[in-house]
Every structure is written in C-alpha cells, then in structure tokens.
Amino acid sequence: xxxQPAGDAEERSAATDAERRSxxxxxxxxxxxxxxxxxxxxxxxEGRPVGREAQPRxxxxxxxxxPLLPAGLAAAVVAGLAAAPLFLAPFATTTLTRILVFALLAxxxxxxxxxxxLPSLGHAAYFGAGAYAAGWISIHTTxxxxxxxxxxxxxxxxxxxxxxxxxxRAHGVYFLMLTLALGELLHQLAQTxxxxxxxxxxxxxxxxxxxxxxxxxxxxxxxxxVLAAALLGFLTLWLVARSPYGAALRGIRDxxxxxRALGYPTRIYKYAAFVLAGAVAGAAGGLLxxxxxxxxxxxxxxxxxxxxxxxxxxxxAGSLWGAALGAALVILVRDVIxxxxxxxxxxxxxxxxxxxxxxxxxxxxxxxxRRGR
Amino acid sequence: xILNCTGLHKHFGALRAVDDxxxxxxxxxxxxxxxxxxxGKSTLFKLITGLLRPDAGRVELAGRDVTRxxxxxxxxxxxxQTLQHASLFPSMTAAENIALAVQRHTGGxxxxxxxxxxxxxxxxxxxxxxxxxxxxxxxQVAALSHGERKQLELALALACDPRLLLLDEPxxxxxxxxxxxxxxLITDLPASVTVLxxxxxxxxxxxxxxxxxxxxxxxxxxxxxPQHIRASDAVRRAYLGTADREELFR
Numbered sequence: 001x002x003x004q005p006a007g008d009a010e011e012r013s014a015a016t017d018a019e020r021r022s023x024x025x026x027x028x029x030x031x032x033x034x035x036x037x038x039x040x041x042x043x044x045x046e047g048r049p050v051g052r053e054a055q056p057r058x059x060x061x062x063x064x065x066x067p068l069l070p071a072g073l074a075a076a077v078v079a080g081l082a083a084a085p086l087f088l089a090p091f092a093t094t095t096l097t098r099i100l101v102f103a104l105l106a107x108x109x110x111x112x113x114x115x116x117x118l119p120s121l122g123h124a125a126y127f128g129a130g131a132y133a134a135g136w137i138s139i140h141t142t143x144x145x146x147x148x149x150x151x152x153x154x155x156x157x158x159x160x161x162x163x164x165x166x167x168x169r170a171h172g173v174y175f176l177m178l179t180l181a182l183g184e185l186l187h188q189l190a191q192t193x194x195x196x197x198x199x200x201x202x203x204x205x206x207x208x209x210x211x212x213x214x215x216x217x218x219x220x221x222x223x224x225x226v227l228a229a230a231l232l233g234f235l236t237l238w239l240v241a242r243s244p245y246g247a248a249l250r251g252i253r254d255x256x257x258x259x260r261a262l263g264y265p266t267r268i269y270k271y272a273a274f275v276l277a278g279a280v281a282g283a284a285g286g287l288l289x290x291x292x293x294x295x296x297x298x299x300x301x302x303x304x305x306x307x308x309x310x311x312x313x314x315x316x317a318g319s320l321w322g323a324a325l326g327a328a329l330v331i332l333v334r335d336v337i338x339x340x341x342x343x344x345x346x347x348x349x350x351x352x353x354x355x356x357x358x359x360x361x362x363x364x365x366x367x368x369x370r371r372g373r
Numbered sequence: 374x375i376l377n378c379t380g381l382h383k384h385f386g387a388l389r390a391v392d393d394x395x396x397x398x399x400x401x402x403x404x405x406x407x408x409x410x411x412x413g414k415s416t417l418f419k420l421i422t423g424l425l426r427p428d429a430g431r432v433e434l435a436g437r438d439v440t441r442x443x444x445x446x447x448x449x450x451x452x453x454q455t456l457q458h459a460s461l462f463p464s465m466t467a468a469e470n471i472a473l474a475v476q477r478h479t480g481g482x483x484x485x486x487x488x489x490x491x492x493x494x495x496x497x498x499x500x501x502x503x504x505x506x507x508x509x510x511x512x513q514v515a516a517l518s519h520g521e522r523k524q525l526e527l528a529l530a531l532a533c534d535p536r537l538l539l540l541d542e543p544x545x546x547x548x549x550x551x552x553x554x555x556x557x558l559i560t561d562l563p564a565s566v567t568v569l570x571x572x573x574x575x576x577x578x579x580x581x582x583x584x585x586x587x588x589x590x591x592x593x594x595x596x597x598x599p600q601h602i603r604a605s606d607a608v609r610r611a612y613l614g615t616a617d618r619e620e621l622f623r
Contacts, residue, residue: 244476245485251473254462261422261460262474262533263448264483276485 081227085220093219094291095335100223100230101287103327105304106311107237107320108280113309114318115241116273117253118168119176121305122183123281125163128190128300130156130282132197134289135206143207143215149229149286156282157275159186164274168267171256183305190297202296209290216290226287233280238320240276249273250318307334310349314356316363325364374436375400375537375567376421381430383416390416391427392591398537398584401564405578406571407602408588409612414571415457417588418541421569422454423447435536453535457542457571459522461514467525468510471497474532496532504528505554520551527558538562540570544577556580579603587611 081100085093105127112118130152137143137151163182170178190197197203208215209225216222240246251259252266259266289295298304307330315326333352338345356363376398383391391413398404406414419425421432423444431440439447462470475496476483501510504524509517517525523543530538543559544552552574559568559581572578578585578599585602587594589611595602602608 239487240485242487243485244483244488244490247469247473247476248483250464251462254464255460257424258456258460258462258529259473260443260445261448261454261456262529263445263477265445272485 078231082224085223090219093223095331097219097223097226097291098335099328099331100226101284101291102308102311102331103324104230104233104284104287105281106308106315106323106327106330107234108277108284109308110312110315110317110320110323111237111241111249111273111277111280113312114316114320114323115246115253116249116270117256118270118274119172119309120167120179120277121176121302121309122163122167122179122181122186123277123308124300124302124305125183125186126156126160126278126281126300127285127288127304127308128295128297129159129186130285131289131295131299132190132203132285133282134286135203135293135295136196138206138209138289139203143210143290144213145209145211145225148209148289149283152286152289153279153283156285157279159282160275160278164271164278168270168274180302180305183300183302187297187301190300197295197297200297202294204294206289206293206295208293222291226291229283229287233283234320234324237276237280241320245269245272307349310353314353314363316360316365319363319365322363322365374398375402375434376569377433377436378417378421379431379433381417381420381432382428383413383420383425384428389591391420394430394588394591394593396586396593396596398567398569400536400567402567402569402584403559403582404567404569404584404586405582406569406586406588407573407575407578407608408594411590412588412611413591414588415541416591418454418539418571422452422539448533451534451536452539453530453533453537454539455523455526455530455541455543457545459519459526461522461526461529463514466511466513467506467517467521468494468497468501470514470525471500471528471532474529475500478533500528500532503531504558520547523547524551524555527555535566538566538568540568540572542571542573544572544574552577 081096084096088096105123109120109123112120112123133155134148134152138148141147163186167175167178167182191200193199208217209222210216211221211225216225241249248259248264248269251262251264252269256266285295285299288299308327311326311330312323313326314329315322315324317323329352330349333349334345337348341348374397376396378394378396381391381394381396382389394413394417396417406417408414416425420427420430423439423442423446427440431438433439434447434450434452437450439450439452442450462473465473472490472493476490476493479492479496498507498510501507504527506521506524506528509521514522514525523546527540527543530540540559544555547555556577559570562568568581570581579602582599584596585599586596587602587605587608589607594607594611595605597605
C-alpha cells in the first residue's frame with residue numbers, strides 16, 4: 001500500500017535535497033539540554049515560547065492541494081446531480097437513483113476496507129437488514145420520509161453491533177471469511193423468516209415514501225429524496241474519515257500493533273467503525289426500499305456484498321469518492337450495458353475488474369493522487 | 374523504583390526464554406540490558422511491554438501491578454517503546470506519524486469530527502526537530518532512510534510522554550553520525566524519563582548507561598555499574614566462552 005510510483009519518489013528527494021542539507025547543519029552537536037531551544041526564526045519567533053517556533057507549522061500540516069479545487073469540483077458534481085432529473089428520461093433517472101443507493105453502500109464499505117483495513121465480504125447484510133426494516137415500517141406503520149430511513153440506519157447499526165464484536169477480533173483473510181459467514185447467516189435468516197421478510201418471494205408492495213402527506217411517485221422526486229439522504233451519508237463518512245478518529249483508523253490499517261503500543265484501544269475503534277459503516281449501509285438499504293419498493297433476500301446476499309467490494313476496489317480503496325465512482329461503473333455495466341449483452345453483464349464486470357487491477361492498482365482514485373502529489 | 378519485575382518466567386515449549394528474572398529499574402536510570410543472541414532480552418522486553426504474558430511472576434510499573442494489563446493500558450500508564458525493526462505507518466508522512474501519537478496523548482478525546490489541532494501540530498513539529506527530522510516532516514515514511522525511520526520511531530515513543538522508555542536496539546543499522554545524534558538525544562532526556570534499553574553496541578552501552586544488566590540463557594548473570602560489568606568474568610564468558618578481557622572490550 002505504501003508503494004509510491006518511482007518517479008514520484010525521485011522528484012520528492014530532489015525537492016528535499018536542500019532540506020537535507022539544512023538538516024545536516026541542524027544535526028551539529030548543540031550544548032546539552034538546549035536541543036529544544038532553537039535559534040529564533042524571523043518574525044515568527046517574537047512573543048512565542050521558546051521551542052515552539054522550532055518548525056514552521058506548515059511542515060507538520062499536510063497540505064496536499066489547495067482546498068478550493070476539490071471543493072469547487074464537489075459543488076459542481078452536487079449541482080449536476082441535483083439538476084439531472086430535469087434533463088433525463090425517467091428510466092435514466094431511476095438508474096441514477098440506483099447508482100446513488102449503491103454508491104452509499106460502497107462508500108460505507110470503503111470506510112471499513114480502505115480506511116480501516118477491514119475487508120468485509122458481508123457488508124450487504126446490514127444493507128439488506130436496513131432495507132427490510134424500512135420496508136416493514138413503511139408497510140405497517142408509516143412511510144413518512146425520514147422514519148423508514150432512520151429505521152433502516154438503526155437496524156443496520158444494531159445488526160452490525162450484534163455481529164461486529166466477533167468480526168473485529170479477526171484479521172486479514174480471517175476477517176474476510178468471518179464477515180462472509182455472518183453475511184450468509186443473515187441471508188439465510190431473510191430467506192426463512194417468512195412472516196417478516198416474505199421469504200424467498202421478498203417483501204413486496206412497499207408503499208411510496210411520503211413527504212408532508214404526499215407520496216413521492218415520480219421518479220424525479222424519489223431521486224431527489226435519495227440524493228439528499230445519500231449526500232448526508234457521504235458527508236458523514238467524509239467528515240469521520242478526515243477527523244482525528246479517521247486518522248486513527250488509518251493508523252490501525254497501516255500498523256495495528258504499533259497503534260496499540262501508542263495507547264489506542266484498537267478493537268473498540270474498529271468496532272465503532274464497523275457499527276457506523278453498518279448504520280450507513282442500513283440507511284442505504286432504507287433508500288433501496290423507498291426506490292425499488294421491493295426487498296428480496298438477494299439484496300443482502302453474497303453477490304451484492306461482492307459487487308460492493310468490487311466497486312470499492314475499482315474506485316480505489318480509501319478515497320471514499322473513488323468508491324462512489326466504482327459503484328456507478330458497477331451499476332452501469334450491470335443494469336445498462338448488461339441487458340444488451342444477453343445478461344452477460346457480470347462477465348463484463350469481471351473483465352473490467354481484471355483490467356483495473358492490472359492497469360490501476362490504486363483504482364480510479366490512484367490516477368488523481370499520482371498527479372496531485 | 375519505576376519498574377519492578379519479580380520472578381518472571383516465560384517458556385516456549387522446552388525453551389526457557391526468560392527463567393526466573395527479577396529486575397528493578399530505578400527512576401531516572403539509564404539502564405541497559407545486554408547479552409548474547411538468544412539471551413532472552415527481547416522476550417523480557419515483550420513481557421515488560423505487555424506483548425507477551427508471563428507464565429509466572431509479576432511486573433510492576435511505579436508500584437502498580439500491571440502483569441494483567443494490556444499494552445494499551447501500560448502505554449496510558451507511562452510506558453512507551455520502540456521496536457527493533459522500526460514500526461511505523463508507511464502510508465503516511467513523518468509528521469502524520471507523529472501527529473497520530475501526539476493526538477492520543479495531548480488534547481483529550483479522539484473525536485470523529487474534523488477539527489484544527491494546532492497544539493498537536495506544534496508538538497509534532499517540536500518532536501520532529503528534537504530527533505533531527507525538522508525538515509523531513511512532509512516526507513512519506515517509505516522515502517525515509519533506515520536511520521531516519523529509527524529516529525522517527527523514537528519521536529513516536531517520546532510523543533507518549535513516557536515515564537519509562539523502552540528502546541529495543543535503538544542504534545541497530547544506524548550510521549556513525551546518526552548514532553552520535555542518538556546518544557546525545559538519550560543523554561539529553563530529562564531525569565523524569567527512565568530509559569531501559571537493549572543494545573548490542575557495547576561502546577554505546579558503556580557511554581549511555583549508568584546501570585547494566587547482563588542476561589544469559591534467560592537468566593540474569595549480573596547487574597551493576599558499567600565498571601562492574603567490564604570487570605565481570607561471567608559476562609565475558611557468556612559472550613565469548615572465554616575470560617580474556619582484551620578480546621571483548623579491546
């Protein structure tokens with residue numbers, strides 16, 4: 001994971017040659033006990049406690065690129081997405097809705113896979129659990145807008161909380177197998193618990209989501225509802241990934257024993273990430289129920305989980321937005337190009353996956369990173 | 374006494390890696406552990422840091438029994454370590470590595486909300502400067518030299534504000550210049566930081582340590598001042614199988 005493109009590394013060492021030299025000067029022996037009391041540097045030194053100004057702060061900060069470009073890009077994408085139903089046919093709008101739902105699932109999975117280093121093959125279980133819960137609430141209680149969504153998120157979180165404590169004790173491939181088993185377990189449960197889930201037939205005839213007493217029937221309205229909720233989900237995950245807690249998760253991904261030696265209770269951190277990812281996946285399930293108005297056991301089966309993992313890898317694990325792009329690609333190939341290939345969409349996905357692994361080892365997000373740094 | 378190990382045993386099958394070791398480290402000491410390969414130094418270290426549980430015996434940190442505590446808890450109680458092979462976060466820059474250690478030990482809870490943490494960045498920059506990596510903060514760990522990684526790891530350990538600092542072969546693989554810098558750094562540590570270190574370079578041991586414990590085949594041979602160790606026949610025999618002082622200490 002730490003492999004940098006060779007050219008990049010050379011560039012960097014050339015750029016820091018001067019710094020090396022100045023470091024060498026600094027390494028000269030100093031009188032004992034004075035190593036923190038460095039020479040005052042420029043105006044910065046004035047009025048600040050000794051030792052504080054030793055380093056320009058910017059060195060410690062990680063200024064990857066100016067904040068303006070990504071912010072502008074994000075705003076443009078959001079505006080484009082918001083305006084999309086005004087220009088698209090209903091079918092295209094529905095596809096875009098499906099992409100958003102799946103993207104939220106993939107991005108929540110990326111918090112586990114890419115940020116925390118927990119490759120889960122059972123993440124669809126929490127997605128499906130959320131979808132069933134949202135459907136059930138819509139049928140039996142109310143489909144007034146935030147409620148089914150919240151029920152989905154809560155159920156996803158609960159299911160993840162109940163199963164995650166076992167999962168986060170395992171590492172690497174064992175974690176993968178354990179989550180696969182947990183996912184299959186919930187899949188079986190969905191298939192056999194007829195009275196609640198409708199068994200293999202699925203939960204059908206879920207009423208439309210309602211906003212202010214009015215059902216959202218038009219594809220465009222459903223889309224806007226899904227878009228708003230998904231953006232909220234993306235924002236939550238993005239904030240978490242950028243926080244000190246997110247940095248700790250990346251530390252665990254890189255070197256868990258070291259994190260423990262630094263005093264981080266890593267298992268609790270991983271568990272919290274697992275539950276959060278489960279909650280967001282559950283919310284995505286809630287959106288699925290609102291959009292498809294049908295939930296089947298396949299929605300929490302292995303195929304869905306594997307496709308989500310595929311989306312994360314294609315997009316570039318760890319970047320979050322890359323996972324969203326990967327999800328778009330997966331849905332486009334499966335639902336738009338697939339039908340024209342006599343149902344061989346999965347085959348094409350396989351080919352795309354192999355191509356990505358060979359050509360872009362860090363996924364789509366790796367392309368930008370290479371140029372940006 | 375900052376560290377009190379009593380009757381520590383650790384066996385791997387028939388191998389008695391640590392065999393009834395009782396070791397006391399005085400507060401403020403610069404205490405070295407020496408011994409030939411296989412003497413049990415690394416295992417003893419792991420028992421002290423909590424990476425391994427002893428089969429018998431107890432470990433006390435500042436009078437508190439920590440034998441059953443995890444390494445996470447021991448770190449929170451003021452124990453901090455560097456490993457023989459620099460153990461860092463390879464996908465991050467040097468500054469990000471230190472910030473990760475600093476944020477755990479200054480500035481309260483780790484929250485899932487982005488926030489500016491000027492004190493964390495200041496402290497990280499200060500620590501970088503202290504270990505001689507002032508201008509290397511933005512460099513990816515993968516691009517650091519071996520010696521620089523060891524310096525960075527020391528900064529990570531110092532970021533925990535330790536009372537007891539455990540260094541496992543801190544100078545292994547370092548250049549002469551880096552070694553000199555490391556020696557100065559350890560010498561300059563305040564007396565509130567006790568240092569217990571394993572080192573093969575006996576010159577460095579005798580330069581830094583005020584107390585030396587020699588281990589052999591899992592048992593303590595002797596503990597004493599550097600002069601005492603230099604004069605000890607048992608230590609010479611353990612190292613060389615001979616009591617000829619010239620061969621070992623030049």
